[in-house]
Amino acid sequence: MRAIKILERILIAIPVMFTIVIIIFVFMRIIPGDPVDVMMGKGGNVSEEEILALKSEFHLDQPISTQLRIFISGIFHGDLGTSFRERKPVWDLIMERLPATIELALGALIFSLIVAIPIGILSAVKHNSLIDRLGMAFTFLGISAPAFWLSIVLIIVFAAKLNILPVFGRIPYGFAPVHITGLYIIDSILSCNWMALKESLKHLILPSISLGAASAAVITRILRSSMLEVLRADYITFARTKGLSEYLVIIKHALRNALIPTVTMVGLQVGTLLGGNMIIETIFGWPGLGRLVVTSIFNRDFPIIQGAVIFYALIYVIANLIVDILYTYLNPKTIL
Amino acid sequence: MLKINNLSTHFFTNRGVIKAVDGLNFELREGEVLGLVGESGCGKSVTLLSILGLVPYPGKIVGGNIYFQGEDLTKKSSKEMRHFRGSKISMIFQDPMTTLNPVFRVGEQIRESLIIHNRKKLSKVKEKEKVLELIESVGLPSPEQIYQQFPYQLSGGMQQRIIIAIALSCNPKLLLADEPTTALDVTVQAQILDLLRRINRNFGTGIILVTHDLGVVAEFCQKVLVMYAGKIVETGLAEQIIFDPKHPYTKGLLKSIPKVGDKKNKIQPIPGDVVDLAALPTGCPFRPRCCKVMLECEKGEIPLKTIESGRQVRCLLYAK
Amino acid sequence: MSKLFPTQEKKRKNFRFITSKIWWNNFKDFLKELRKYHTASIGGIIVILFIFIAIFAPFIAPHDPLKVNILKRLCSPAFISGGEKYYLLGSDEVGRDIFSRIIFGARVSLSVGLITVTISSILGTLLGTLAGYFRGRFDTIISRFADLLLSFPDLIFAIFLMAMAGPGFFNLIFVLSFKSWVEFFRLSRGEMISEKTKEYVEAAYILGESNIKIIFKEILPNIVHSILVLATLRVGYFIILEASLSFLGLGIQPPTPAWGSMINSGREYMLNAWWVSTMPGLALLILVLSINLFGEGLRDILDPRLKIE
Numbered sequence: 029m030r031a032i033k034i035l036e037r038i039l040i041a042i043p044v045m046f047t048i049v050i051i052i053f054v055f056m057r058i059i060p061g062d063p064v065d066v067m068m069g070k071g072g073n074v075s076e077e078e079i080l081a082l083k084s085e086f087h088l089d090q091p092i093s094t095q096l097r098i099f100i101s102g103i104f105h106g107d108l109g110t111s112f113r114e115r116k117p118v119w120d121l122i123m124e125r126l127p128a129t130i131e132l133a134l135g136a137l138i139f140s141l142i143v144a145i146p147i148g149i150l151s152a153v154k155h156n157s158l159i160d161r162l163g164m165a166f167t168f169l170g171i172s173a174p175a176f177w178l179s180i181v182l183i184i185v186f187a188a189k190l191n192i193l194p195v196f197g198r199i200p201y202g203f204a205p206v207h208i209t210g211l212y213i214i215d216s217i218l219s220c221n222w223m224a225l226k227e228s229l230k231h232l233i234l235p236s237i238s239l240g241a242a243s244a245a246v247i248t249r250i251l252r253s254s255m256l257e258v259l260r261a262d263y264i265t266f267a268r269t270k271g272l273s274e275y276l277v278i279i280k281h282a283l284r285n286a287l288i289p290t291v292t293m294v295g296l297q298v299g300t301l302l303g304g305n306m307i308i309e310t311i312f313g314w315p316g317l318g319r320l321v322v323t324s325i326f327n328r329d330f331p332i333i334q335g336a337v338i339f340y341a342l343i344y345v346i347a348n349l350i351v352d353i354l355y356t357y358l359n360p361k362t363i364l
Numbered sequence: 365m366l367k368i369n370n371l372s373t374h375f376f377t378n379r380g381v382i383k384a385v386d387g388l389n390f391e392l393r394e395g396e397v398l399g400l401v402g403e404s405g406c407g408k409s410v411t412l413l414s415i416l417g418l419v420p421y422p423g424k425i426v427g428g429n430i431y432f433q434g435e436d437l438t439k440k441s442s443k444e445m446r447h448f449r450g451s452k453i454s455m456i457f458q459d460p461m462t463t464l465n466p467v468f469r470v471g472e473q474i475r476e477s478l479i480i481h482n483r484k485k486l487s488k489v490k491e492k493e494k495v496l497e498l499i500e501s502v503g504l505p506s507p508e509q510i511y512q513q514f515p516y517q518l519s520g521g522m523q524q525r526i527i528i529a530i531a532l533s534c535n536p537k538l539l540l541a542d543e544p545t546t547a548l549d550v551t552v553q554a555q556i557l558d559l560l561r562r563i564n565r566n567f568g569t570g571i572i573l574v575t576h577d578l579g580v581v582a583e584f585c586q587k588v589l590v591m592y593a594g595k596i597v598e599t600g601l602a603e604q605i606i607f608d609p610k611h612p613y614t615k616g617l618l619k620s621i622p623k624v625g626d627k628k629n630k631i632q633p634i635p636g637d638v639v640d641l642a643a644l645p646t647g648c649p650f651r652p653r654c655c656k657v658m659l660e661c662e663k664g665e666i667p668l669k670t671i672e673s674g675r676q677v678r679c680l681l682y683a684k
Numbered sequence: 685m686s687k688l689f690p691t692q693e694k695k696r697k698n699f700r701f702i703t704s705k706i707w708w709n710n711f712k713d714f715l716k717e718l719r720k721y722h723t724a725s726i727g728g729i730i731v732i733l734f735i736f737i738a739i740f741a742p743f744i745a746p747h748d749p750l751k752v753n754i755l756k757r758l759c760s761p762a763f764i765s766g767g768e769k770y771y772l773l774g775s776d777e778v779g780r781d782i783f784s785r786i787i788f789g790a791r792v793s794l795s796v797g798l799i800t801v802t803i804s805s806i807l808g809t810l811l812g813t814l815a816g817y818f819r820g821r822f823d824t825i826i827s828r829f830a831d832l833l834l835s836f837p838d839l840i841f842a843i844f845l846m847a848m849a850g851p852g853f854f855n856l857i858f859v860l861s862f863k864s865w866v867e868f869f870r871l872s873r874g875e876m877i878s879e880k881t882k883e884y885v886e887a888a889y890i891l892g893e894s895n896i897k898i899i900f901k902e903i904l905p906n907i908v909h910s911i912l913v914l915a916t917l918r919v920g921y922f923i924i925l926e927a928s929l930s931f932l933g934l935g936i937q938p939p940t941p942a943w944g945s946m947i948n949s950g951r952e953y954m955l956n957a958w959w960v961s962t963m964p965g966l967a968l969l970i971l972v973l974s975i976n977l978f979g980e981g982l983r984d985i986l987d988p989r990l991k992i993e
Contacts, residue, residue: 168976172976180961306839307839
């Protein structure tokens with residue numbers, strides 16, 4: 029039963045992903061601005077032959093449908109085109125940077141969950157108390173402060189004035205652990221490289237907090253409001269009449285129900301985290317996909333932008349798919 | 365077994381103090397079935413919750429004692445009360461759909477109440493056996509199947525039976541039932557009442573049945589308490605209350621029940637609205653709606669008078 | 685009641701309906717309720733203050749926001765020891781007064797936020813109510829399109845489009861509205877679908893009211909409050925989006941003062957001239973915080989069923 033539902037979800041996601049790829053592709057081709065000009069730099073001292081050679085190299089002289097066909101067949105071979113600027117395959121460039129972005133997004137997500145779940149539960153249980161009001165104040169700040177500003181403030185406080193945390197990069201040169209997954213934290217644990225673990229954690233903290241703060245605020249709010257609603261339900265009072273400890277009532281009975289709308293929101297937050305990723309990576313000099321995209325935008329390096337945006341959209345679709353699947357585990361009614 | 369002594373439970377709200385239960389006194393012997401009757405909002409449910417110490421915020425027990433098997437429950441801490449809840453005193457609620465947790469399977473919910481109170485760890489197999497036994501004992505067929513179901517997959521009557529199974533899992537001495545049949549169809553009502561009757565007979569479980577339906581009272585209860593505005597206004601045996609009501613409120617309740625075959629007379633509801641507990645009139649709270657109201661009814665507290673053995677009325681008509 | 689010109693009568697009635705006393709009385713009641721919510725009232729006052737400052741910026745700002753003074757670059761704010769009294773909040777990397785730039789920057793942020801919200805709410809609500817009421821192919825097509833748009837994260841989408849379209853005020857408004865109408869569409873469509881099942885709609889239909897009249901006169905007033913709440917809460921969100929885009933250089937370009945680009949230009953001087961980035965960010969924080977506080981209070985007042993006691 030559940031397997032069928034999951035399969036359904038996956039099958040729906042595939043045409044969505046396809047449509048996204050096509051839209052991005054077509055979009056990039058129809059906007060004004062000739063990429064070849066950009067590639068050449070606005071120098072203008074280029075011969076006709078060179079322009080034509082470049083155009084044919086990148087298939088720009090073919091009709092859009094042909095370009096699309098080439099592109100899509102390329103996808104199945106793992107070929108997303110070649111960067112205008114660096115003449116390296118887009119796929120390679122993206123793959124180099126992807127682990128860093130994933131690590132940052134995970135760090136931010138874990139941070140927001142660590143913050144949101146206890147505060148959300150406590151605020152709801154101790155409704156209208158000081159803890160509740162403080163928690164709510166915190167969430168308001170979280171959603172009102174833009175991530176890029178927050179990161180600058182954190183840098184000023186922790187790096188410049190207090191000097192305890194580093195600012196740039198992911199790890200000092202030469203400290204990187206053995207490449208197993210590409211995620212430094214995991215790799216350093218797996219290879220028992222405690223120095224690398226310490227360094228990569230130190231570098232991960234500030235970016236994760238800046239990126240995760242807004243998500244933490246949003247998740248806290250929705251958890252709190254669903255907990256408040258759940259705690260008023262009859263089945264909670266009934267659980268108490270059974271003689272359950274208050275702890276069990278909250279964690280086992282109430283939380284399970286309150287998580288249902290919360291999990292959906294977490295899925296949406298993944299999208300926000302991916303988007304904010306770009307800015308945070310730029311500020312912290314984090315060598316991830318986001319920073320690649322930002323530089324590509326300024327360099328008008330279309331294949332990379334294209335490939336990266338497709339990647340982001342796909343990750344977002346997959347994340348929501350995972351959330352949907354998790355939802356079928358949390359909410360028994362969806363299996364029917 | 366249960367003795368309530370001058371119990372008062374008040375709610376402290378923005379609109380003022382609501383005296384949901386005000387000076388309540390009654391007794392329940394072992395295996396007795398007591399009916400608690402009254403309109404919505406007159407304090408019946410709060411009484412039950414007070415016994416278990418589960419009065420929701422902003423309510424508090426402000427006075428009185430609740431003696432259960434000799435122990436005063438009002439003096440117990442929350443942790444101590446947990447020993448009573450579910451094992452010696454159980455409670456079932458009105459709407460079975462919202463009483464069961466929607467995300468857990470039904471069998472699991474029964475099992476939970478078993479393992480809370482049983483210190484000796486039974487093996488998993490034994491636990492499941494006991495749960496299946498319980499499901500069968502409340503009259504549900506194919507217990508194996510039911511065990512796996514989620515609450516929304518069962519009908520209202522079946523859900524209520526599961527809830528009763530949960531309540532009985534540790535053989536309580538006292539079962540508090542808050543309008544258990546109100547949300548169910550009439551035919552299912554009869555079945556549930558039947559089940560409760562069997563439980564009372566076979567296990568000697570005392571039952572306090574809260575209801576606003578005098579028909580249920582007539583069928584099932586031995587003793588009856590009629591409540592209004594947080595106070596008891598009449599007590600007696602079921603037959604006495606039904607066939608010889610004394611208090612005007614009780615009479616009004618009986619008159620407002622449509623009788624089969626009674627085509628001529630119109631239903632006579634009690635005039636006026638349910639009393640607002642935050643703004644109680646002075647004297648007798650039933651005064652604005654009473655057809656036999658007198659001048660004296662306005663002044664002071666009306667005491668509860670014993671007119672015969674086991675019969676009490678709170679009304680100046682019988683105070684002479 | 686002239687029978688010759690029925691449409692004129694209708695138009696006059698509708699106009700009076702919109703400006704009628706009912707709305708004014710509702711507004712006065714609303715203000716009374718608002719006073720009970722302290723944080724929301726403060727939020728509202730601050731927002732009005734910002735709007736006032738933005739409108740009268742040339743009269744309030746002490747200095748010309750565009751005036752460059754290289755000799756006085758990176759001066760610390762007046763309240764810090766060693767700071768220049770001339771520059772209340774310090775000067776930026778080319779010597780412009782940050783305080784004045786912040787005041788003028790409010791114009792950008794507020795106008796982008798308010799205009800975007802207005803466009804997307806009107807467009808989204810219009811499409812949503814029509815889709816929700818009439819259903820059918822129209823509904824399916826637009827809903828699918830909306831779902832597709834939603835599968836892109838907001839910021840990435842905006843960055844992508846702005847990169848293609850190029851920076852600028854009108855581009856910014858266009859790009860931001862491009863995706864944001866979807867939220868209003870979904871909300872109004874959902875509300876319309878649930879309202880449509882209610883009995884007063886059926887009653888109006890039986891009475892012979894035209895569809896358009898039912899939508900606008902009967903149902904819409906019942907939906908308006910939730911749309912209003914969403915709109916208020918989104919203003920802050922759009923202001924942050926605009927700041928993020930300007931920060932990346934994709935929104936409002938310097939030298940036009942915009943808080944996002946100001947924060948960006950201060951990045952280089954984070955370590956020795958922290959005020960260049962921090963001050964505009966604080967202004968942004970205060971404005972968005974106030975908007976959000978006000979929006980929450982609005983929600984509590986207008987939608988009592990969401991309120992938790």
